[in-house]
Amino acid sequence: KAGVTQTPRYLIKTRGQQVTLSCSPISGHRSVSWYQQTPGQGLQFLFEYFSETQRNKGNFPGRFSGRQFSNSRSEMNVSTLELGDSALYLCASSLGTSGIETQYFGPGTRLLVL
Amino acid sequence: EDQVTQSPEALRLQEGESSSLNCSYTVSGLRGLFWYRQDPGKGPEFLFTLYSAGEEKEKERLKATLTKKESFLHITAPKPEDSATYLCAVQSADTGGGNKLTFGTGTQLKVEL
Numbered sequence: 001k002a003g004v005t006q007t008p009r010y011l012i013k014t015r016g017q018q019v020t021l022s023c024s025p026i027s028g029h030r031s032v033s034w035y036q037q038t039p040g041q042g043l044q045f046l047f048e049y050f051s052e053t054q055r056n057k058g059n060f061p062g063r064f065s066g067r068q069f070s071n072s073r074s075e076m077n078v079s080t081l082e083l084g085d086s087a088l089y090l091c092a093s094s095l096g097t098s099g100i101e102t103q104y105f106g107p108g109t110r111l112l113v114l
Numbered sequence: 115e116d117q118v119t120q121s122p123e124a125l126r127l128q129e130g131e132s133s134s135l136n137c138s139y140t141v142s143g144l145r146g147l148f149w150y151r152q153d154p155g156k157g158p159e160f161l162f163t164l165y166s167a168g169e170e171k172e173k174e175r176l177k178a179t180l181t182k183k184e185s186f187l188h189i190t191a192p193k194p195e196d197s198a199t200y201l202c203a204v205q206s207a208d209t210g211g212g213n214k215l216t217f218g219t220g221t222q223l224k225v226e227l
Binding site: 004031033035041042043044045048050055056058090092094096100101102103104105106107108 | 145146148150155156157158159160163165201203205212213214215216217218219220
């Protein structure tokens with residue numbers, strides 16, 4: 001079974017631009033969660049989508065948004081990029097049907113904001 | 115607010131030298147505690163899920179245990195290929211049925227020959 005895939009793997013943007021990252025979950029998984037990983041803060045939860053609806057949201061500003069499509073693929077968007085948005089963005093998928101599930105992570109998209 | 119603290123931040127071991135990594139947590143109703151391994155430039159790789167105090171799980175040279183306040187990841191006779199960052203995460207009952215994980219900052223393990 002193919003794992004979680006994320007595109008692109010690397011991205012360089014400048015301050016003020018916007019960016020869209022994509023995540024394809026494991027086949028059959030309906031929940032997709034997004035995390036930001038930085039050296040100082042570690043892994044922080046951004047949001048989770050299940051059946052095209054946002055089910056949970058972390059403490060990030062409204063510049064961070066996401067969506068999920070009917071095939072469970074998900075995108076996250078960051079508008080008006082800031083230098084502090086430079087990070088590894090990880091997506092994780094799970095079945096989404098029970099309360100405690102293992103989340104499987106993709107390789108991440110490394111974003112550098114100049 | 116859920117909190118996860120891992121110690122030590124970094125650990126250097128000789129091959130074969132067993133040790134333990136600690137993960138202490140504060141959570142409003144633990145639904146599950148997860149251990150992941152992360153290699154440089156890659157996403158976290160799932161290792162274990164623990165659900166209740168007293169539970170233990172093993173996989174090769176790794177054994178995870180859980181109490182009401184902390185979890186330990188015991189590494190027995192480690193090899194250089196065990197070098198990685200080990201991450202601990204909790205899922206609380208306060209997530210409205212969702213999958214939010216709160217992570218610690220990890221323990222960076224280096225195993226030398």
